[in-house]
Amino acid sequence: xxxxxxxxxxxxxxxxxxxxxxxxxxxxxxxxxxxxxxxxxxxxxxxxxxxxxxxxxxxxxxxxxxxxxxxxxxxxxxxxxxxxxxxxxxxxxxxxxxxxxxxxxxxxxxxxxxxxxxxxxxxxxxxxxxxxxxxxxxxxxxxxxxxxxxxxxxxxxxxxxxxxxxxxxxxxxxxxxxxxxxxxxxxxxxxxxxxxxxxxxxxxxxxxxxxxxxxxxxxxxxxxxxxxxxxxxxxxxxxxxxxxxxxxxxxxxxxxxxxxxxxxxxxxxxxxxxxxxxxxxxxxxxxxxxxxxxxxxxxxxxxxxxxxxxxxxxxxxxxxxxxxxxxxxxxxxxxxxxxxxxxxxxxxxxxxxxxxxxxxxxxxxxxxxxxxxxxxxxxxxxxxxxxxxxxxxxxxxxxxxxxxxxxxxxxxxxxxxxxxxxxxxxxxxxxxxxxxxxxxxxxxxxxxxxxxxxxxxxxxxxxxxxxxxxxxxxxxxxxxxxxxxxxxxxxxxxxxxxxxxxxxxxxxxxxxxxxxxxxxxxxxxxxxxxxxxxxxxxxxxxxxxxxxxxxxxxxxxxxxxxxxxxxxxxxxxxxxxxxxxxxxxxxxxxxxxxxxxxxxxxxxxxxxxxxxxxxxxxxxxxxxxxxxxxxxxxxxxxxxxxxxxxxxxxxxxxxxxxxxxxxxxx
Numbered sequence: 001x002x003x004x005x006x007x008x009x010x011x012x013x014x015x016x017x018x019x020x021x022x023x024x025x026x027x028x029x030x031x032x033x034x035x036x037x038x039x040x041x042x043x044x045x046x047x048x049x050x051x052x053x054x055x056x057x058x059x060x061x062x063x064x065x066x067x068x069x070x071x072x073x074x075x076x077x078x079x080x081x082x083x084x085x086x087x088x089x090x091x092x093x094x095x096x097x098x099x100x101x102x103x104x105x106x107x108x109x110x111x112x113x114x115x116x117x118x119x120x121x122x123x124x125x126x127x128x129x130x131x132x133x134x135x136x137x138x139x140x141x142x143x144x145x146x147x148x149x150x151x152x153x154x155x156x157x158x159x160x161x162x163x164x165x166x167x168x169x170x171x172x173x174x175x176x177x178x179x180x181x182x183x184x185x186x187x188x189x190x191x192x193x194x195x196x197x198x199x200x201x202x203x204x205x206x207x208x209x210x211x212x213x214x215x216x217x218x219x220x221x222x223x224x225x226x227x228x229x230x231x232x233x234x235x236x237x238x239x240x241x242x243x244x245x246x247x248x249x250x251x252x253x254x255x256x257x258x259x260x261x262x263x264x265x266x267x268x269x270x271x272x273x274x275x276x277x278x279x280x281x282x283x284x285x286x287x288x289x290x291x292x293x294x295x296x297x298x299x300x301x302x303x304x305x306x307x308x309x310x311x312x313x314x315x316x317x318x319x320x321x322x323x324x325x326x327x328x329x330x331x332x333x334x335x336x337x338x339x340x341x342x343x344x345x346x347x348x349x350x351x352x353x354x355x356x357x358x359x360x361x362x363x364x365x366x367x368x369x370x371x372x373x374x375x376x377x378x379x380x381x382x383x384x385x386x387x388x389x390x391x392x393x394x395x396x397x398x399x400x401x402x403x404x405x406x407x408x409x410x411x412x413x414x415x416x417x418x419x420x421x422x423x424x425x426x427x428x429x430x431x432x433x434x435x436x437x438x439x440x441x442x443x444x445x446x447x448x449x450x451x452x453x454x455x456x457x458x459x460x461x462x463x464x465x466x467x468x469x470x471x472x473x474x475x476x477x478x479x480x481x482x483x484x485x486x487x488x489x490x491x492x493x494x495x496x497x498x499x500x501x502x503x504x505x506x507x508x509x510x511x512x513x514x515x516x517x518x519x520x521x522x523x524x525x526x527x528x529x530x531x532x533x534x535x536x537x538x539x540x541x542x543x544x545x546x547x548x549x550x551x552x553x554x555x556x557x558x559x560x561x562x563x564x565x566x567x568x569x570x571x572x573x574x575x576x577x578x579x580x581x582x583x584x585x586x587x588x589x590x591x592x593x594x595x596x597x598x599x600x601x602x603x604x605x606x607x608x609x610x611x612x613x614x615x616x617x618x619x620x621x622x623x624x625x626x627x628x629x630x631x632x633x634x635x636x637x638x639x640x641x642x643x644x645x646x647x648x649x650x651x652x653x654x655x656x657x658x659x660x661x662x663x664x665x666x
Contacts, residue, residue, distance in 0.1 A: 017127035024424040032140040043076040071223035097145040102127035111159040122389035130419040134374040137427035146224035154217030211253040232257040237354040280367040289317040291364035296328040313441035348390035352383040430454040445475035547576035581611030615645035
């Protein structure tokens with residue numbers, strides 16, 4: 001590639017992925033975006049950034065959804081500082097990360113492929129492939145974007161530590177991918193066929209001579225998502241195929257990465273233990289054989305992405321004797337044999353196959369709620385693109401006309417870009433998104449549930465109820481559908497229907513915490529306080545680490561005027577979340593009911609310390625100060641509360657007027 005065109009060419013690789021996602025900048029928050037971004041109060045202040053690295057519970061508005069992804073939360077906090085709840089800045093970051101990953105893949109391909117044109121083709125295949133639309137459009141998938149970007153950076157930094165001549169199409173293949181793929185790389189010649197000297201070109205990143213950058217990429221990737229832990233294994237796969245002596249030569253680097261991995265596993269072990277030991281969502285024999293089928297599903301999505309969906313119809317397999325499992329295993333083994341035999345022509349096929357299996361291994365081994373999804377394919381798309389580019393290089397070397405190969409590649413890229421643009425339009429509307437998923441997965445209950453939520457948000461309550469009934473017809477044990485049905489009916493004022501839906505769900509699963517919580521909320525709306533307390537007590541028994549449940553239980557006890565149990569419940573909530581101003585407020589209210597004014601004042605002051613703009617805490621403090629006779633301090637507190645929230649302005653003004661009249665009286 002001529003030097004004058006390098007920067008413009010690289011700029012093109014950045015711009016093209018951005019262009020195909022320009023119609024994705026207005027897509028709304030969907031699914032996990034709601035609890036981790038839209039409703040998450042922790043990302044709304046940049047001062048919380050240091051806490052992201054030590055408090056996994058800040059990942060979501062629900063502490064039960066805690067995950068250790070501090071770098072991801074930092075990007076969310078920056079987005080909120082820029083645009084608040086407006087989605088455009090979140091999408092800009094996602095698209096920018098994808099464009100950067102495309103450029104990094106080009107640099108990586110420059111070390112793995114024989115020509116810069118092949119590397120550019122691989123980068124564009126990755127940047128335009130429609131399978132990546134879920135990862136880019138779904139804001140919560142930014143964890144995949146960040147982890148994928150840093151893994152690619154780590155691979156590039158590792159290979160860039162080995163300077164070599166980037167061979168042109170007329171030169172022999174790159175040394176570590178020619179002849180016997182297991183031989184160590186040989187030095188590139190310094191002269192051409194005519195004996196003239198050839199300048200050596202080293203494709204290095206800044207400072208990449210030090211392994212520090214590889215370790216830094218691993219650390220940053222792990223701070224975004226745990227899948228980045230596969231980076232050392234990816235490097236080992238490369239060295240096994242291309243440069244076995246490097247396994248010994250780079251032992252210090254591998255040791256440093258192993259140390260980082262061990263520290264990370266120590267930090268997040270409780271999450272892995274819950275997913276793998278304490279409460280796996282399915283037995284391991286079902287997980288393994290189901291994921292064997294998933295490998296073929298992923299391969300089909302890479303080769304022919306014609307049936308993309310946010311929620312695929314995919315069923316569990318329980319036995320290795322399942323004919324579909326047997327066929328899938330045979331296909332993957334056959335493909336493995338094929339790339340092994342073809343390693344002499346171009347080793348990138350074998351390396352990419354190994355890399356793909358390694359990247360998919362964590363989701364295959366750890367039982368997760370979702371059996372398959374497209375965002376797990378973000379890195380496999382990159383490796384698939386490298387293998388396709390390698391195959392085209394072999395085709396050209398075998399005598400196929402370069403112009404025909406380039407024309408076919410260009411036509412394919414145009415079709416993929418158009419498909420990506422079209423798929424972005426589906427993500428622009430939650431109702432369209434989930435209707436598309438429900439149509440493509442008629443046997444699955446969850447798409448119907450989320451379609452019902454979208455219908456309800458669009459004001460189509462009868463259609464939402466019908467969708468929920470379809471979900472329950474497909475899976476009568478699908479507890480979230482009962483919960484959503486109850487919420488929808490309660491919003492319509494149908495309390496008998498709400499109660500019927502909740503008890504039907506509890507009959508299916510009496511340990512469903514969400515149903516007992518919803519029952520407590522229903523009894524609260526009906527002011528049936530004894531039954532409300534009983535429902536929340538059952539929920540607290542089932543989920544003793546949820547502070548919101550203990551807080552609601554304490555409020556129910558207050559309404560029953562059983563103050564000591566109320567105080568105990570609120571104290572338990574504060575043990576679990578000592579920084580929640582609402583719980584401090586409720587504790588202060590309980591102390592007020594018990595006549596313990598000094599304790600109430602202390603609780604209200606703690607609420608204000610944790611939430612300086614929380615108006616109810618100021619009003620509670622004003623009430624406590626008033627009852628203790630400190631009228632001046634009470635007036636100041638009432639005024640502050642009224643200024644912070646216009647809903648309380650009239651009440652605060654009335655109390656201030658009354659107290660000023662009392663202080664003026666003789």
